[in-house]
Amino acid sequence: MRHSLGPLFRRATVGVLALAAVWAASSPPAAAPAAAPAPEAESLSFTERYRSLQHGGIVRAANASITCRAAQRPSCPDAQAGGSGVNGDFDMFYVDVDRDPNTYNSSRAEVRLPNGARVTYARLYWGGNLRVGEQKPPEDNGRVLIAEPGGEYKQLLADTLVGHRVMDGMDAFQASADVTQLLREGGAGLYTVAQINIAMGRSTAGAWGGWTLLVAYENPAEPLRHLAVRDGFTPLRSGTGQEIRLSGLGFAAGAWGRAGLVTYNGDRGTTGDSLTVTTGQTESVLTNSANPRDDVLNSTISEPGADAARVPAHANHLGYDSDVFDLGSGLQQAGDEATFRIRSQQDAAWAGVLFVAVDARR
Template sequence: MCCAVVCATATVSLSSQATSAPKPEPRQALKQRYHATQHGGVASAANSSITCRKPVGNAAPCDTVQKGGDGQNSEYDMFYSDVDRDPNTYNSTRATLRLPKNSRVSYARLYWGGNLRVGEVKPAKDNGRVLMSEPGGSYRAVKADTVRTHRRADGADAYQASANVTPLVRGAGPGRYTVAQVNVAMGRSKAGAWGGWTLVVAYENKKSPVRHLRLWDGFAASERNPAGMPVASGPMAFPARAKGSVGVVAYDGDRGLGREPFTVAADKRAGTALSDAANPVGDPFNSTIADHGRQVAGRSPAHRNTLGYDSDVFDAQRALRPGGKQLMFRFASGDDDYLLGALFAQVDARR
């Protein structure tokens, strides 16, 4: 997947949005980006773009943390992950998109983001562009149609950008995708260095159940809000004991700082806290890339502690047990502040 300079600088328009750089939007609550009800599902592929280079003080060694040990990004000198052997990229990581056989991509969106102000300061003008290569292909420049930003009191200068990449993913299909040049800063600071990317794909497949497929995005800051940030699903009738899953993309969630429940409720019922083997109750944003409690395979590098980037898929069946006509998601914050970038779900539809 290496690429010469002429290839890396070529830009391919991947959406119907204007090609001029989008104006950054202030942080905002999540809003629906895509919805469909069809035979199919939602899949994702993700990786972090930066990791530790050396510990500071009494922090655990980097290899211990990368293998899943406790550690937070503010405790490390952080440096870029770069797997493509291309001298023209300063960061690059890979992840595998898996789809059922004979699936057709209905919609695909790439999210990326991170912190621009750490030991170094990265220019915000580069937020809206990354390089992406499909399985077996060369890099194409992807331009964002949406960029959102948020600055925090601890010095973090955060952003999330996203782009509609449906034509690229529909043509390439499943396999290993590489994303490079994610605009994140290296070094060490109180805020810490963090960043990564997630590809979210809604697909159609005749052998899959009829499901509600939903995608929401924004850039909501938890800011120690114990009441939680609510997100309403809108109409999506589902039967009792329906099956379903919920995925979340979040930034700067630190492992071990708890009291941040993520709950899902059917209609106006009490919420059910989502958790699994990789994401304990009260600490779902703990620097993991996992699916139903299992670390996602097919990533390079495959760090189990991403030091500040979460892209997780949870089993939501317990919350769906009573059936209903709408879901209410609630994200609360206790000891940890984080930024919520995207939420996606697939839920069995009522027939």
């Protein structure tokens, strides 16, 4: 049974994270008042969202909110296990893990924080396609539900412009909101995000959507690092890509560094997409075991080392990417600036977030 989002949010909410992302943990349970839709723009240039020089780093939790129907055997289970299926191949339906009859999509992922860490900034990004086998209205693009480990759902409203554009057979959007206080109080563990405004069904463009929770932290036991988050919402048209230049980094030759990328509607097996970093005169392709150098937009959620827990923990997220890369050889030369380029020759993909942590030069 389908539900309208307004009643769903009102029934499931016990607190409200409003446009200014202020959460009063001591507030008694109350129904959330109806909120006006967040302001939108068709395209958002990548701009600085957060920057800091501190001992610590950035971690992230992420998951998809829609997948193929398991009854489509064997192709759907094969794709979920890491096979080459793409979202346009399937009748897509919601992931829903919370056993709450008032939500129709929900998924979980783990925030892993080191001992002694103090959260300095946190932001949730979510997005999806509103036009597939059905057309979802855009009024709820800027609202979701979020629950900390062991906690109840709280309504979260976008606190900045929502990127929203109809293009290439898709009705695509990305929204975000500050959740710093929630993460300071909730700490490490499994977070649940529900009610992302995504259409289900089947179309040539395919259904897709998911969320990424970024958490910057301070930890005196770790090196001094430059931390930066840039976000926007731009289509990666054939070959033109997206360039994001970070200056004032001040890193030594061979410095440790990591970069993370959130994109939408990348198809596994469709080559011609890449993420590169240029320092000085050297351009390096970022890759890892989950992301081939010419197919980085391949529906994965990956990071160096063991992946954080996710529920469900599919290997192919059918149109949602949230990946973290070691910068490795990309920082072989000392410098103060790094330029990242996201390219897509064939995928009708969208870029949403880039985040970076780099050891500072002493």
